[in-house]
Amino acid sequence: xxxxxxxxxxxxxxxxxxxPDWGPEVGFVARFLRSAPxxxxxxxxxxxxxxxxxxxxxxxxxxxxxxAVALLQRERPVRLLVLGEGKxxxxxxxxxxxxxxxxxxxxxxxxxxxxAYMARAxxxxxxSAYEGLPGVxxxxxxxxxxxxxxxxxxxxxxxxxxxxxxxLVPVGDAPALAGAIAGVLDAPPDREGLRAxxxxxxxATSTDRWIEAIERTIEARAx
Numbered sequence: 399x400x401x402x403x404x405x406x407x408x409x410x411x412x413x414x415x416x417x418p419d420w421g422p423e424v425g426f427v428a429r430f431l432r433s434a435p436x437x438x439x440x441x442x443x444x445x446x447x448x449x450x451x452x453x454x455x456x457x458x459x460x461x462x463x464x465x466a467v468a469l470l471q472r473e474r475p476v477r478l479l480v481l482g483e484g485k486x487x488x489x490x491x492x493x494x495x496x497x498x499x500x501x502x503x504x505x506x507x508x509x510x511x512x513x514a515y516m517a518r519a520x521x522x523x524x525x526s527a528y529e530g531l532p533g534v535x536x537x538x539x540x541x542x543x544x545x546x547x548x549x550x551x552x553x554x555x556x557x558x559x560x561x562x563x564x565x566l567v568p569v570g571d572a573p574a575l576a577g578a579i580a581g582v583l584d585a586p587p588d589r590e591g592l593r594a595x596x597x598x599x600x601x602a603t604s605t606d607r608w609i610e611a612i613e614r615t616i617e618a619r620a621x
Contacts, residue, residue, distance in 0.1 A: 402517065408458065408522070446475065446520040446583050448467060448523055449510075449516065449522045449543070451482055452482045453482055455484050458527075459548060459570065460486075462525045462548075463478070464490070464494050466523075466573070467502075469472065469572060469576040470579060477499075477503065478494070479519070480505045490505065497534075513537065514607055520544065523546050524554060528569075529550055535554060536596055539596030540594070540599075542592050543565065546564055546575065546579050547565070548575070549567060550569050563587070563591070563595045564580055604619045
């Protein structure tokens with residue numbers, strides 16, 4: 399768990415923003431992957447796949463990612479696959495069209511098994527302006543998917559250990575995000591190492607971190 403979230407939990411546990419499925423997510427990732435389709439059934443089987451899984455709301459920074467993908471396409475063949483739904487679907491489609499992504503953009507909607515896509519994507523990107531908890535980033539790691547993320551509050555820096563397990567870039571910086579994605583595509587990290595990092599956020603470990611962070615906050619206030 400992000401220590402920023404845990405410390406806010408000292409104010410009110412109800413405001414932690416913890417997703418109900420986050421704790422056991424590392425466990426059920428494996429179950430879903432057993433039924434994953436083959437790479438040949440992927441949306442884009444031949445090109446580098448950039449994956450985004452979001453609620454279609456401005457907070458998720460999809461505009462920044464679309465602009466980053468457009469920059470990347472000047473140098474290499476890449477395609478963007480966005481899984482998710484929301485009231486900003488039309489805005490996202492319009493932005494992609496204006497950026498010239500054309501057929502290299504796909505928005506199929508909600509996916510019952512997003513982990514199948516994570517396991518086969520070239521890179522998963524978190525482009526958010528802020529997060530309550532980057533559960534989807536941890537899920538991508540657990541799938542062994544290379545990642546790149548904005549350094550937004552709260553959690554990406556801790557989840558990626560300040561860039562050790564994936565590059566972090568400033569929020570809203572499309573050129574920096576494009577460069578980070580290119581770096582991951584050029585030098586993919588070891589997928590087993592990513593899986594191990596994802597497993598470090600299992601129920602027992604994340605609970606211990608939560609308790610420790612709250613205890614530190616209480617001790618600091620009592621001092």
